[in-house]
Every structure is written in structure tokens, then in C-alpha cells.
Amino acid sequence: MGKSQRIRTAIIGAGPRGTSVLERLLAHCAVRTGSILHIDVIDPYPAGPGHVWQPDQSRLYLMNTQSFYPTVIPEDPLLAPPVAGTTFDLWRARQQRDPLPTLTADERSELAALGSGDFPSRAIYGRYLRCTLEELTGQVPDGVTIVFHETSALSVRPSANGTFDVGLANGASLTVDSVVLALGHVPSRLNPEQRELQSSAGQLGLRYLPPSIPADVDWSEVPAGEPVLVRGMGLNFFDAMGQLTEGRGGKFIDSGPLLEYVPSGQEPLLIAASRRGTPYRTKAALNGYYPASVNLRYLTGAALKRFAAAGVRPGFDHDLWPLLHRDTLWAYYSTLVRSQPGAVPDPSAFLADLEEALRPHAHSAANWEKAVESVLAVHVGPRHRLDLLGLASPLAGRTFASHAELDAAVVDYLLDDARRSALGEQDPLKMAIGALHHGRAVLKTAVADGGITDESWVAGLRGWFESYVEGLASGPPALRAEQLAALARAGVVSFVGPDPKFGIDRRMGVFTAASPWVKSPPRMAKTMVEALAPTNRVSASASPLLGQLLADGLVRSRLMMTAEGAPVQATGLDVRPHPYRPVASNGSVVAGLYVLGLQLSAAQWGTAIAAEAVQPGGPAYRSGQRTLRDADEIARAILGR
Structure with missing residues (x-):
């Protein structure tokens, strides 16, 4: 790239993946002088943590991986070296030795007790992401400028001269040479059953909380002392469980062989349902992300x-x-x-x-x-x-x-699973x-x-x-199973059973849930919580930006063929590697438009998982830092390398 060439790029999405693209751009500019680059970073949420990892959210929301796992900084010697930053675990250890003066008392307290094998709060991971961004922006190479726009991007349209016009929610417009779609979690439309439940709730005066990122939910809407149906027993369920129990003043007491729960009196009666009838199995207590005693012999x-x-x-x-x-x-x-x-x-x-x-x-x-x-x-x-x-x-x-018989069986399962973990x-x-x-x-x-x-x-x-x-x-730490068992024994949580069917009893004015395997009347409540994340499906997205890109034909969902030869719409965008560029409705690929992260779910599998830090002595699977290599490919393409 010649010294006179000026490049302007926009990164839409300032969470971990957008931060990775920014980091890679700075890394490449640092090793090759003469780069004249302007970066516009667009996100309504503060850059670094983005939407999901805000540092001010409840500390009851835990990550699903231990401290040693995540990173936004690559450790691949074949890539341009980072200008700043490190893995979460090294950052954690550094804060224990020499904490930043800007850390809050709660952050210092959590970090002081947080070990490499412990599960951090999402809030403290958000603080790591914010600190990493601050370190990166403190090491910006000569010739590089960055502007952060705390607003939403509503449109991306190519112009006649080969640039893009990016329309912002604040009324401004940016002209850039390239655009990176690092959108992360975006809102989605409800499916037909959910729309019917929401509509009926409005007609009957019931409370219906649709799928959402847990930190976005106003849990105070859930009334104390009343039954509440909760659909889903994955990771979002444990987030809801924590907010409606410990988050309301209840206490778990470790006073013997079994954990006990002391209610505050402000809890609802949670009635939990999922297709399996039980939560995800909990993670085993290991010294690393993968068990050292297990080595693949066949799928190699x-x-x-x-x-x-x-x-x-x-x-x-x-x-x-x-x-x-x-x-x-x-x-x-x-x-x-x-x-x-x-x-x-x-x-x-x-x-x-x-x-x-x-x-x-x-x-x-x-x-x-x-x-x-x-x-x-x-x-x-x-x-x-x-x-x-x-x-x-x-x-x-x-x-x-x-x-009662079902509840006892689920408690036995939970305790056995925790014991095995x-x-x-x-x-x-x-x-x-x-x-x-x-x-x-x-x-x-x-x-x-x-x-x-x-x-x-x-x-x-x-x-x-x-x-x-x-x-x-992909389950939670074993502590969550022990807590759920304690809540069930305390009468705060009960269960619906496998293969539940949900509905509305209009005569009674309640939500209902019943399992064909439990010979008891349906469970009923005036409040229902969908303990599910918004679906990661491009065609169901409620994002104004994705809607505009789809309507204008700049992107399209990928179609896959079944064994019978029928086309099926996949969850993610149709893209061409490498780097990933969206395929337009006419089959062409628009130069200068790139995709990273969740919207790649039709080209990659497991796109929601964070980048994996290299663990000494552990297996180094190529998929572990795939997102960071994808970001590097995008950065090199933007810079013409």
C-alpha cells in the first residue's frame, strides 16, 4: 500500500468480534509504516463489551467458560503481533497483582477471589473487553485514526464511485471504502406460536416475557409469590433463576452434604419446562477446557x-x-x-x-x-x-x-449430575x-x-x-445444578416434565403447560418467561440494518438442499470465503463488504463460541481461534495485503 493511499473503513458492531477486527487492523498498520487509515466504529452500546458484556450488569450472570478460556487477542505466531492486550486469564492475574485504579469495589472483590478455573461473571469479562479496547486505542500507530459512534447503523448502500454510504440512527451519514458486519446478537421476530402467546397475553391481561438477552429483561415485572412458567432450561434459564432467587435476597447456605436455600419471601414459584424435562448437564471439574485423559483416536x-x-x-x-x-x-x-x-x-x-x-x-x-x-x-x-x-x-x-414424583426425580438427576461433575x-x-x-x-x-x-x-x-x-x-458449572436442586427442595422451583405443550386457557385466563408423561393437571400461571435467547436466524431478524441489506439485495440467506432435493433456508448469510463476503441476491459478491461472527452460521458451525486462549499442555484445535483468524483475513483485505 502506497503512502499516499487513504483508506476509510466502518466496523458495525463494537463487541468482541468488532474489537478483534479493530485489533487486527492496528496490528497490521503497526508492522507496515505508511498506512493512512481511518476507522469508524459503530454501536449504540459502549465499544469493547458491546451489547452482551456490559460491565454494569448483574454479577449473578456467569460466563459459560472458565477464566482460562476466552480471549480477543490472537496468540498465533503466524499473524501480525498484537500492539496491546492479552488473554482474559492473564488480564485477571495482572489485576490481582496490580489492579487498575478505575476498577470498582465490586470488580476488585470478584477479581480477588477469581481463579483460573473459576467461572467469571459476564460483567467482569466486559471489564476485560473495555480495558483491552482502552489499551488498543492507547497504542494507535501513526497514520491511523479511530472515531467511535455510539449509535446504530440503519443502512449500508454502495455508491457509484465504489464506496459505501452508511446511514446512522442519529441522522449522520458516513462514506467509507469498506464495511465490516460484526453485528453479534441482533433482535429477532417472534415465531407464530410466540406471537400468539404474546397477543393472547395482551388480550387477557397476562405477562409474557419474550426471548431476550437476560440483562435486558426487567425482572421486577415478575411478581413475587405467584407461579411463573419458564420455558427453556438451558443457560438463559439459570440466568432467570438467579435473578428471581438470589437477586431477590434469597441465600444459598452450604451447611452440610447438600446445599440449602433460605427464601427471602420475594421469589415467585418457578415452574420450569424444556423438551428433555431437565437442564443441560453440568461441566466436569477439570484443569483445562478439555479432559486431559481423553484423546481422540478416530475423529482425528x-x-x-x-x-x-x-x-x-x-x-x-x-x-x-x-x-x-x-x-x-x-x-x-x-x-x-x-x-x-x-x-x-x-x-x-x-x-x-x-x-x-x-x-x-x-x-x-x-x-x-x-x-x-x-x-x-x-x-x-x-x-x-x-x-x-x-x-x-x-x-x-x-x-x-x-x-411431586417428577420433582423428586429431577432433583435426583441434578444431584447425581453434580456428583459426577x-x-x-x-x-x-x-x-x-x-x-x-x-x-x-x-x-x-x-x-x-x-x-x-x-x-x-x-x-x-x-x-x-x-x-x-x-x-x-455446553452446560453450566456444577454449582448451578446444586442450587437448582436446593430451590426445588425449598419449594421455589418445580418442573413440568418432558415434551411440554404450552397454551392459553381463556376461560381461566392463564398460561398452561403440560407434559404427556406426567399424570397430573396442567400447570397454570399468569406470567410466562421465555428463557431463550433471540433466534440467530437472518430471515427472522428484526435488525433494521439486516432488513435493509436483504431488501436491497446486497445480502441473502443461504439455501441448502435436503436429501429429497428441496431447498431449505439456512440460519445464516450466504457468503464466499476467504475473507467472508456476503453473496448478493443476484449471486454476485459486493467488493468491500465483510461478515464476521454469528451471521456466518450457515458457513461455520459453533459461531457463538468465543475465541479460545491457548492452554499450555492442552490440545490446540484450529477451530479455537478461528474467529480471530477470520478478523485477520478481513483486516488484510481492507488494507490490500
Whole structure:
């Protein structure tokens, strides 16, 4: 790039992904002098934390990963070195040694007790993001200027001279050479059932809280002392649970073998429902993000290379899942032999027979599972067998005579799950899940950018595996299960049961929820909370900017073909790599327009996960810092490198 060339770019979205693009632009300009670059950063929320990670939100909202995990600063020696910043864990340790004078008392208190293996609040991660941005803007290379616009971008339109006009909500307009769409979580329209519930609530004077980012919800609207239906028992559920219990003055007391809850009297009666009837399984207590005792033997980089060398574009159900299935079986049974010596009479013979049965080249796809069953029948009693698919549905096949019976079963499940989590690498079930967790990192690379067929993506990866693995490997810390069990024993939380059906009883003027597996009348409430995040689907987005881009034909949703040849609209934008550029409605690619993050969900899998810091001694999966490499590619393209 010549010294006389001036470049102006706009980054729309100033959360972690927008910050990563900014960081990469500064890194490249620092190593090559003569850059004359102006960066406009646009977001109605303060830059760095963006919308989700605001530092002033409740500290009851926890991250879903431990301190050692996240980063917005790359650690790849092949990339331009950062001008400032570090991983969250190193920042945490630095604040413990020499805290910034701008930290609040609450932030100092949390950091003082926060270990590398603990789960930070989202608020303290937001403080890290803000501090990182401040460090970056304090090291701006010569020739680079940055302006932050605390407003929304409403439109992006190409002009005749090859630039873009960016319309802002404050009435201003920017002219730039390129635009980066790092939009993150955007509002979405309700689905037909949700619209009907919302409409009926308005007619009947009920309270309906639609899907939302938890920190955006006014929890004071939820009345104390009344039943409240809560749909969803994933991560947003635990956020709602915390706000409506501890957030209202209740206390958890660790005074014996079981955690106890002392109500404040301001809690509602939470009636929780999900398709499985139980929350996500909790994370095992580990020294790293992945269990060290689990190493993938079948779903490996070498296996993926064999597909490529044979000219095979693998299918998920036919090619990839059978390999990961083998890995989960081996992780479970090898841990069983190691941690429970009496479970298998002849461990050496068993593992040798199991290894032979699992060997991918030894049996056809139709026979290997039968071979494994034969080995298990000889060596392992029924009590110690693994029901892999059943792990995600612990109440499947059971009926309950009453809600009290169901509640007792869920509490037993929660306590057993927390107990297993505490065992860490000594628990066979948690290590089977650990193999799935390892495998998910490999799959992210394997399936990206058309790595599997459309029909396999639709029916297999997104059709069943995504929800299955999230329910097992994306859960909260074990403390949340112990807290939920304590709340159930205290009568503050009860459950609906699996496969719930929601509706409105207009005669009674209430929301209803019932499970076909619980032989009791429907649960009823005048308040219903959707403990779900807004859907990440471009076609359902309520973002004015995405709406304009779609209407003008500058972007389009990706269409995928099912096995029957029917087109299905995918969740994300249609894009061309690399870097990712949206495909217009006419099939062309608009130069200078780039996409990063959640709207790539039809080209990448697992786009909601933050970038993973390199963990000494742990596996370094290529997918771990994929977002940061994507940001680097965008930065180089903007600068013409």
C-alpha cells in the first residue's frame, strides 16, 4: 500500500468480534509504516463489551467458560503481533497483582477471589473487553485514526464511485471504502406460536416475557409469590433463576452434604419446562477446557485428510458421527476400567476386544456397532453399560403419577449430575461427554465452508447433533445444578416434565403447560418467561440494518438442499470465503463488504463460541481461534495485503 493511499473503513458492531477486527487492523498498520487509515466504529452500546458484556450488569450472570478460556487477542505466531492486550486469564492475574485504579469495589472483590478455573461473571469479562479496547486505542500507530459512534447503523448502500454510504440512527451519514458486519446478537421476530402467546397475553391481561438477552429483561415485572412458567432450561434459564432467587435476597447456605436455600419471601414459584424435562448437564471439574485423559483416536485430523485424499466429501451421519461415536465409547469404557476396577472382570482382555471392534477399517458401517455389543455382552454387566443417546434425555421412557414424583426425580438427576461433575476425569459419563467436547472442536473445522454435504448439514449436524451435544457439553458449572436442586427442595422451583405443550386457557385466563408423561393437571400461571435467547436466524431478524441489506439485495440467506432435493433456508448469510463476503441476491459478491461472527452460521458451525486462549499442555484445535483468524483475513483485505 502506497503512502499516499487513504483508506476509510466502518466496523458495525463494537463487541468482541468488532474489537478483534479493530485489533487486527492496528496490528497490521503497526508492522507496515505508511498506512493512512481511518476507522469508524459503530454501536449504540459502549465499544469493547458491546451489547452482551456490559460491565454494569448483574454479577449473578456467569460466563459459560472458565477464566482460562476466552480471549480477543490472537496468540498465533503466524499473524501480525498484537500492539496491546492479552488473554482474559492473564488480564485477571495482572489485576490481582496490580489492579487498575478505575476498577470498582465490586470488580476488585470478584477479581480477588477469581481463579483460573473459576467461572467469571459476564460483567467482569466486559471489564476485560473495555480495558483491552482502552489499551488498543492507547497504542494507535501513526497514520491511523479511530472515531467511535455510539449509535446504530440503519443502512449500508454502495455508491457509484465504489464506496459505501452508511446511514446512522442519529441522522449522520458516513462514506467509507469498506464495511465490516460484526453485528453479534441482533433482535429477532417472534415465531407464530410466540406471537400468539404474546397477543393472547395482551388480550387477557397476562405477562409474557419474550426471548431476550437476560440483562435486558426487567425482572421486577415478575411478581413475587405467584407461579411463573419458564420455558427453556438451558443457560438463559439459570440466568432467570438467579435473578428471581438470589437477586431477590434469597441465600444459598452450604451447611452440610447438600446445599440449602433460605427464601427471602420475594421469589415467585418457578415452574420450569424444556423438551428433555431437565437442564443441560453440568461441566466436569477439570484443569483445562478439555479432559486431559481423553484423546481422540478416530475423529482425528488424519481421518479428515483420508477423506480429502480419497476425494470424499463426508456426510455427518454416515462418516463423521461413526468416528466420534467410537471415541465416546472408548472414552467411557477406558475410564470405567481405570476408575472402577471391579466393574470389568478382565480389563486387559476387554479393552483389547473393544479396540478391535471399534477399529474403523475392520468392519463395515453396518456391523461395527453389533461387534461392540457382542464385546460388551461378554465383558460388561448391564449396570455399567453406556446409553450414549440416552444421556441427553435422562427422563425418557418414564411416566410420573404426580408433579411431586417428577420433582423428586429431577432433583435426583441434578444431584447425581453434580456428583459426577465433581469426580471430573474419574467419571466415565463425564469423560464420554468430554470426548464429544473434543470432537466438537474437530467438527467445527471439518464442516466449515462446505466441508459436508448440504443434506448432511440440515438433517444430521443441525438436525439432531447440535441440540444433543449442546445439552451435554455446553452446560453450566456444577454449582448451578446444586442450587437448582436446593430451590426445588425449598419449594421455589418445580418442573413440568418432558415434551411440554404450552397454551392459553381463556376461560381461566392463564398460561398452561403440560407434559404427556406426567399424570397430573396442567400447570397454570399468569406470567410466562421465555428463557431463550433471540433466534440467530437472518430471515427472522428484526435488525433494521439486516432488513435493509436483504431488501436491497446486497445480502441473502443461504439455501441448502435436503436429501429429497428441496431447498431449505439456512440460519445464516450466504457468503464466499476467504475473507467472508456476503453473496448478493443476484449471486454476485459486493467488493468491500465483510461478515464476521454469528451471521456466518450457515458457513461455520459453533459461531457463538468465543475465541479460545491457548492452554499450555492442552490440545490446540484450529477451530479455537478461528474467529480471530477470520478478523485477520478481513483486516488484510481492507488494507490490500
